[in-house]
Amino acid sequence: MExxxxxxxxxxxxxxxxxxxxxxxxxxxxxxGAGRIQNxxxxxxxxxxxxLQPPLDGIKLMAKQLIIPGGADKALFIAAPVLAMAxxxxxxxxxxxxxxxxxxxxxxxxxxxxxxASLGGISLLFAGWSSRNKYAVMSSVRAVSQxxxxxxxxxxxxxxxxxxxxxxNLMEIVEAQKGGIWNWYFFxxxxxxxxxxxxxxxxxxxxxxxxxxxxxxxxxGEAESELVAGFHTEYGSxxxxxxxxxxxxxxxxxxxxxxLLFLGGWDAPLPVLSFIPGVVWFLIKIYLIxxxxxxxxxxxxRTTIYGLLNLxxxxxxxxxxxxxxxxxxxxxxx
Amino acid sequence: xxxxxxxxxxxxxILNVGPQHPATHGVLRVKMEMDxxxxxxxxxxxxxxxxxxxxxxxxxxxxxxxxxxxxMDYLGALGYSHGHVLLIEKAAGIEVPxxxxxxxxxTVELNRIASHLFWFxxxxxxxxxxxxxxxxxxxREYILDMLERxxxxxxxxxxxxxxxxxxxxxxxxxxxxxxFIPRMRKSLKKYHKLVTGNIIFRKRLxxxxxxxxxxxxxxxxxxxxxxxxxxxxxVRRNEPYSVYPEFNFDIPVYHECDSMARYKVRMDExxxxxxxxxxxxxxxxxxxxxxxxxxKIIKPPKGDYYQAVETARGNFGIRLVSDGTKxxxxxxxxxxxxxxxHLFDETCTGLLIMDALAFMGSLDLVIPEIDR
Amino acid sequence: MSNELVFSAIALLGIAFIVPLLMIVTGVLGPRVGGKAxxxxxxxxxxxxxxxxxxxxxxxxxLVAILFLIFDIxxxxxxxxxxxxxxxxxxxxxxxxxFMLLLLAGLIYIxxxxxxxxx
Numbered sequence: 001m002e003x004x005x006x007x008x009x010x011x012x013x014x015x016x017x018x019x020x021x022x023x024x025x026x027x028x029x030x031x032x033g034a035g036r037i038q039n040x041x042x043x044x045x046x047x048x049x050x051x052l053q054p055p056l057d058g059i060k061l062m063a064k065q066l067i068i069p070g071g072a073d074k075a076l077f078i079a080a081p082v083l084a085m086a087x088x089x090x091x092x093x094x095x096x097x098x099x100x101x102x103x104x105x106x107x108x109x110x111x112x113x114x115x116x117a118s119l120g121g122i123s124l125l126f127a128g129w130s131s132r133n134k135y136a137v138m139s140s141v142r143a144v145s146q147x148x149x150x151x152x153x154x155x156x157x158x159x160x161x162x163x164x165x166x167x168x169n170l171m172e173i174v175e176a177q178k179g180g181i182w183n184w185y186f187f188x189x190x191x192x193x194x195x196x197x198x199x200x201x202x203x204x205x206x207x208x209x210x211x212x213x214x215x216x217x218x219x220x221g222e223a224e225s226e227l228v229a230g231f232h233t234e235y236g237s238x239x240x241x242x243x244x245x246x247x248x249x250x251x252x253x254x255x256x257x258x259x260l261l262f263l264g265g266w267d268a269p270l271p272v273l274s275f276i277p278g279v280v281w282f283l284i285k286i287y288l289i290x291x292x293x294x295x296x297x298x299x300x301x302r303t304t305i306y307g308l309l310n311l312x313x314x315x316x317x318x319x320x321x322x323x324x325x326x327x328x329x330x331x332x333x334x
Numbered sequence: 335x336x337x338x339x340x341x342x343x344x345x346x347x348i349l350n351v352g353p354q355h356p357a358t359h360g361v362l363r364v365k366m367e368m369d370x371x372x373x374x375x376x377x378x379x380x381x382x383x384x385x386x387x388x389x390x391x392x393x394x395x396x397x398x399x400x401x402x403x404x405x406m407d408y409l410g411a412l413g414y415s416h417g418h419v420l421l422i423e424k425a426a427g428i429e430v431p432x433x434x435x436x437x438x439x440x441t442v443e444l445n446r447i448a449s450h451l452f453w454f455x456x457x458x459x460x461x462x463x464x465x466x467x468x469x470x471x472x473x474r475e476y477i478l479d480m481l482e483r484x485x486x487x488x489x490x491x492x493x494x495x496x497x498x499x500x501x502x503x504x505x506x507x508x509x510x511x512x513x514f515i516p517r518m519r520k521s522l523k524k525y526h527k528l529v530t531g532n533i534i535f536r537k538r539l540x541x542x543x544x545x546x547x548x549x550x551x552x553x554x555x556x557x558x559x560x561x562x563x564x565x566x567x568x569v570r571r572n573e574p575y576s577v578y579p580e581f582n583f584d585i586p587v588y589h590e591c592d593s594m595a596r597y598k599v600r601m602d603e604x605x606x607x608x609x610x611x612x613x614x615x616x617x618x619x620x621x622x623x624x625x626x627x628x629x630k631i632i633k634p635p636k637g638d639y640y641q642a643v644e645t646a647r648g649n650f651g652i653r654l655v656s657d658g659t660k661x662x663x664x665x666x667x668x669x670x671x672x673x674x675x676h677l678f679d680e681t682c683t684g685l686l687i688m689d690a691l692a693f694m695g696s697l698d699l700v701i702p703e704i705d706r
Numbered sequence: 707m708s709n710e711l712v713f714s715a716i717a718l719l720g721i722a723f724i725v726p727l728l729m730i731v732t733g734v735l736g737p738r739v740g741g742k743a744x745x746x747x748x749x750x751x752x753x754x755x756x757x758x759x760x761x762x763x764x765x766x767x768x769l770v771a772i773l774f775l776i777f778d779i780x781x782x783x784x785x786x787x788x789x790x791x792x793x794x795x796x797x798x799x800x801x802x803x804x805f806m807l808l809l810l811a812g813l814i815y816i817x818x819x820x821x822x823x824x825x
Contacts, residue, residue, distance in 0.1 A: 016724060034464075034465075037465055038464075038465050038468035038469070039468065039469070039472060040468065061732070062728070062731055062732045062735050062736070063735050063736060064732070064736050064737075065736040065737045065738060065739060066729070066732050066733050066736055067744065067745070068745070069745055069746065069747045070742075070745040070746060070747070071747060072747075078729060081729065082725050082726050082729060085725045086725045089725070111785065131747065132747050133747040133748060133749070134347065134349050134749060135349075135748075135749075138371065138687075142371075144771070145771060148771060148774040148778070149774065151774070151778065152774065152777045152778060152781060155778070155781040155782075156781055156784070159781065159784050159785060159788045162785065162788040162789060163788040163791055166788075166789055166790075166791070166792055167789065168785065168789060216462065217462065217534055219462070223462060223688070224356055225356055225357045225459065225460045225461070225462065225691055225695075226351075226357055226687050226688055226691045228355065228356060228748070228750075233748055234747060234748065237732050237736055238728050238729055238731075238732035239729070239732075241728075242725065242728065242729070298464060298465045299463075299465065299528075300462075300463060300532065300534055301458060301461040301462045301463035301529075301532065301534050301535050301538070302461060302462025302463070302534070303534050303537075303538070304537075304538055304686070304688050304689065305371065305686065305688060306686070307534075307537060307538070309822070310822065313773075313813075313822050314817070314822065317777070317813065318810070318813065321806055321809065321810065324784075324806070325802075325803060325806055328791060328799055328802060329799070331791065331792070332796060332799050349749075350749050350750045350752040351750060352750050353750060353751055353752075354750050354751035355750040363750070363752075
């Protein structure tokens with residue numbers, strides 16, 4: 001693809017559009033899903049099935065006052081929500097949706113996305129610190145310790161996949177898994193590499209994705225029963241809106257990555273079914289994962305902070321390191 | 335890490351949890367001195383919703399004061415009304431027909447289940463799980479609908495009268511109660527599957543905030559707080575009143591002393607209340623619901639009277655000093671949550687704020703009832 | 707400059723304008739009402755708050771942040787190794803085993819020291 005300015009603008013616009021649309025409508029999906037789980041209708045007044053709820057919420061948020069607390073650090077306070085939302089959208093630019101639909105194919109796609117994702121942790125720290133609110137400070141310190149604890153097993157698990165494929169390009173990682181459900185990396189007997197622990201790798205990655213996106217049962221940063229609203233206690237109006245959308249955009253990125261790395265991306269589960277376009281398979285897979293994430297949120301209570309850190313440092317990190325060594329050894333032997 | 339280090343004053347900070355905070359379920363204020371996430375010391379500050387019920391008791395006549403009781407604890411109001419009417423009946427020597435006492439027991443137990451259900455939902459919400467609250471509220475709604483049909487109100491009931499009841503129950507009520515019992519048992523199974531067996535829930539509650547028997551006795555704790563610490567005390571069994579001796583039911587007692595034990599006691603109590611309701615419906619005698627000659631003006635003879643009842647929150651005592659006029663000389667309300675709450679200050683020292691608030695949830699606090 | 711850098715720069719610029727735009731629009735559209743009580747930081751409705759939020763905060767709980775630095779840098783080292791393992795042969799593999807054993811030894815030392823005991 002010729003790298004003209006027009007192409008870039010179109011690609012970026014589509015990526016932003018997809019991110020914003022997903023972020024907005026996942027809020028709707030989450031509320032409808034929660035309603036279904038809890039035997040109540042959920043938002044159903046505005047538009048058919050309540051589909052107009054997200055844009056109306058957006059307009060309402062925009063019409064509210066952006067209150068900056070008296071003692072707050074103004075620059076950081078305003079920068080934080082922008083920093084929560086922007087990296088999430090940038091990540092979409094490097095995500096492939098099928099073998100043809102990708103805004104820009106980066107050779108180090110995996111690393112780029114993780115680099116952008118770790119900016120999210122900084123935004124939480126900014127928000128909590130600049131608010132000058134005790135709950136927010138506690139929440140941001142928690143959120144950061146959580147984010148860094150789960151980044152390590154996540155990175156190590158991704159190394160396992162990089163090891164098998166020998167590339168950091170997301171397109172090539174998916175290409176390596178082509179040819180039906182038995183070739184996907186979540187499956188123990190995969191691609192001629194008989195590593196029985198890949199399913200565990202997949203689970204580690206999924207747990208880390210939940211924790212990195214601050215989703216229940218790891219939503220300690222916004223534990224409303226002790227920290228009121230956590231780092232965004234002082235935010236109203238669009239500041240809150242951006243945090244909210246950023247969270248959902250991150251969920252989409254998390255499920256996209258899970259799909260690309262472990263579930264074969266746009267590959268059809270059976271070769272017979274490959275007449276259906278790849279992008280359809282890809283969307284089906286990511287929305288299944290998102291539905292699971294929503295389902296988990298409305299089923300489980302929240303963990304404790306020590307439970308969370310223990311899980312990462314005492315279980316996930318040793319396990320993922322062990323799995324990495326095993327995979328490397330198997331690669332050498334086979 | 336857990337070695338206690340002497341802290342400089344500027345290493346800790348003061349955090350106010352409440353009066354406007356989601357964890358306190360009302361306007362309780364807890365002033366906490368925090369060392370990071372750990373609580374160095376905590377002090378509960380009460381009185382934000384003090385309404386002078388005891389003083390009102392002195393200046394109002396007995397029937398006028400009666401409706402104040404259901405405003406004390408908005409979740410289990412009937413238990414408090416029950417205590418009051420039993421006391422006045424004892425003091426003024428009013429005979430109560432047996433049918434009225436049975437209906438009182440049935441409605442009190444229904445109300446106890448409704449209160450425990452709400453507590454269950456709110457407690458799990460304190461721990462971050464939202465869905466069980468919705469399920470619990472649906473079951474509670476069924477109870478409130480039943481009670482609304484016969485008592486006329488949903489929350490702050492004034493159903494009992496000195497000597498009997500305001501309204502008799504009908505076949506439709508009995509039918510709906512009979513339908514409710516299997517439904518509730520099914521729901522209980524669902525709750526145990528969804529919540530009690532949940533690994534996160536168990537890990538958070540087992541071993542959380544151990545309350546020794548001595549601490550419970552020292553503070554006068556009652557209800558599930560005491561029974562979760564191995565104290566086998568229930569007013570319905572130890573100081574029987576009303577028709578409770580006629581029923582066959584167990585007092586659930588657990589010896590683990592942690593928040594999980596308190597949770598289990600309350601969940602088992604729902605089952606025991608269902609048993610009482612079942613027997614009450616089966617044994618329900620025919621007859622009047624008000625005595626033939628109930629006095630119009632209530633003037634208990636001079637003396638000192640006390641009546642304790644087991645409400646959903648625990649041991650509720652009400653003491654009346656009468657001087658023979660139509661107003662009491664003194665009316666003292668011993669509210670169970672007041673005693674239970676004061677355990678908090680001592681126990682939460684050294685806990686993480688998350689665990690402390692989970693512990694607070696397990697105490698089942700209703701703030702208007704503490705402040706009276 | 708490579709194509710990728712140009713592209714990323716443009717993408718970042720585009721987004722760096724669009725997201726703040728939302729904040730600016732809100733600032734223009736939303737009402738601007740001030741007041742002492744309104745601008746105060748929230749602390750459960752207490753008027754005379756003791757202590758500021760930007761004072762010293764005990765990070766005992768978060769000592770793990772320092773551990774993170776070590777582990778994260780190790781993980782970054784592993785990426786090029788992972789890509790090139792096929793070419794590196796057994797030597798590369800054994801090198802990494804030694805490296806990881808050192809890492810694990812560090813983790814075990816931390817565990818024994820009780821840095822990760824919270825409750």
